[in-house]
Structure formats: C-alpha cells, structure tokens
Amino acid sequence: KQEVTQIPAALSVPEGENLVLNCSFTDSAIYNLQWFRQDPGKGLTSLLLIQSSQREQTSGRLNASLDKSSGRSTLYIAASQPGDSATYLCAVRDRDDKIIFGKGTRLHILP
Amino acid sequence: GAGVSQTPSNKVTEKGKYVELRCDPISGHTALYWYRQSLGQGPEFLIYFQGTGAADDSGLPNDRFFAVRPEGSVSTLKIQRTERGDSAVYLCASSSGDLYNSPLHFGNGTRLTVT
Numbered sequence: 736k737q738e739v740t741q742i743p744a745a746l747s748v749p750e751g752e753n754l755v756l757n758c759s760f761t762d763s764a765i766y767n768l769q770w771f772r773q774d775p776g777k778g779l780t781s782l783l784l785i786q787s788s789q790r791e792q793t794s795g796r797l798n799a800s801l802d803k804s805s806g807r808s809t810l811y812i813a814a815s816q817p818g819d820s821a822t823y824l825c826a827v828r829d830r831d832d833k834i835i836f837g838k839g840t841r842l843h844i845l846p
Numbered sequence: 847g848a849g850v851s852q853t854p855s856n857k858v859t860e861k862g863k864y865v866e867l868r869c870d871p872i873s874g875h876t877a878l879y880w881y882r883q884s885l886g887q888g889p890e891f892l893i894y895f896q897g898t899g900a901a902d903d904s905g906l907p908n909d910r911f912f913a914v915r916p917e918g919s920v921s922t923l924k925i926q927r928t929e930r931g932d933s934a935v936y937l938c939a940s941s942s943g944d945l946y947n948s949p950l951h952f953g954n955g956t957r958l959t960v961t
Contacts, residue, residue: 778937779937832901836888
C-alpha cells in the first residue's frame with residue numbers, strides 16, 4: 736500500500752530565505768508526483784508535476800526534484816516571500832491510477 | 847467553465863439526513879476523483895471514475911457513501927444517514943487521460959457540517 740510522508744509538518748522561516756520541503760513515498764512504481772499549494776479554506780492549486788522518467792521541474796522560484804528509486808522528492812523555494820505562506824502537499828499517482836497525498840507541510844514566511 | 851466546480855460550497859445538515867454533493871469537472875476530462883479532507887490532514891481518497899464507471903471505490907468508508915457519474919461528466923457524491931463524523935471538506939478533482947503528464951485540477955470543495 737502506497738504511503739506518502741511529508742517532513743516537516745510545519746516550518747517558519749524569515750522572508751528572503753531559501754527553503755526545502757520534503758516528501759517521501761513507499762512504492763516507487765508511480766506515474767508521476769505532483770506538488771500542490773493550499774490556502775486556508777480553499778481548494779488545491781497545482782504547482783509542479785514531475786513524470787516518473789523526469790528528475791526535476793522548475794517554475795519561477797520553485798524547483799521540484801524526484802528520485803524515484805529512493806522514493807523521495809523535494810520542493811525548493813527560492814527567495815521566500817510572505818505570499819508563499821500556505822500548506823504544501825505532495826501526491827503520487829500510482830500504477831493503480833490512485834493519487835495518494837501526504838498530510839502536507841504548513842509553511843509560514845515571517846515578514 | 848474553466849475550472850472544476852463544486853456545489854454547494856457549504857452544506858449544514860442534521861444527523862441522519864441524506865445529502866448530495868455535486869462536482870462539474872473540466873470539460874473533456876475523463877478522470878474524476880473524490881477526496882475528503884479533515885482539518886490539518888491531507889486529502890483522503892474516496893473514489894475514482896474513468897468515464898462513467900467507478901474504477902476504484904476502495905476509499906469509500908462504508909455503504910452509506912455512494913457516487914455516480916452517469917454521463918461521464920458531472921458526478922454526485924451521495925451520503926445516506928449522515929453522522930457527525932462525516933463532517934469534513936469534500937474535494938473533487940479531474941484530469942485528462944494521460945497518466946504520466948496530466949495534472950490534477952481541484953474544485954474549491956464542499957464543506958459539510960453534520961449537526
């Protein structure tokens with residue numbers, strides 16, 4: 736059974752710092768891994784999708800990496816801003832086409 | 847519409863009542879997912895449709911929960927004899943058929959409160 740874990744559960748960093756969020760999964764037989772952002776009381780917004788054959792994807796200040804063999808992904812946020820404060824979730828699409836989520840990392844950027 | 851639409855946005859019901867939650871996916875998306883999210887938790891998988899059929903309903907907690915997608919577009923999640931433990935945000939998402947490269951698009955959810 737696929738399990739997705741995100742560490743840390745919560746993180747506070749001063750504005751301007753670079754930071755890394757971690758995601759691990761137990762079964763490497765996946766189609767892709769996706770990172771989402773969720774603001775309080777809102778739905779999820781897709782940030783980046785990495786296919787199983789890819790190593791990383793970049794969008795603006797965000798960079799996501801994937802090491803499928805070790806079951807790990809990281810989301811790197813450069814030059815953090817207060818507007819980056821949100822919960823970040825990762826999810827894997829497994830070979831049964833089920834999409835399994837971690838519990839998320841609550842990020843707070845201190846102005 | 848441009849995105850996934852869920853109605854109602856909020857639903858308050860009494861214990862024991864029946865509720866229906868609606869999801870209108872992005873036009874042309876063949877895959878549709880229902881999730882349930884409690885405070886401080888990640889989304890919990892409930893059911894997945896590919897076209898009109900439920901490809902995987904292993905996440906439905908019990909037989910009070912049922913979902914349909916009769917024409918392969920709009921889906922309805924139905925909960926019978928609601929219990930206070932059913933209170934949560936119910937999220938719907940859709941994607942195209944490309945299993946490798948199709949991101950999941952979410953609606954804003956329906957917040958269900960059972961009193």
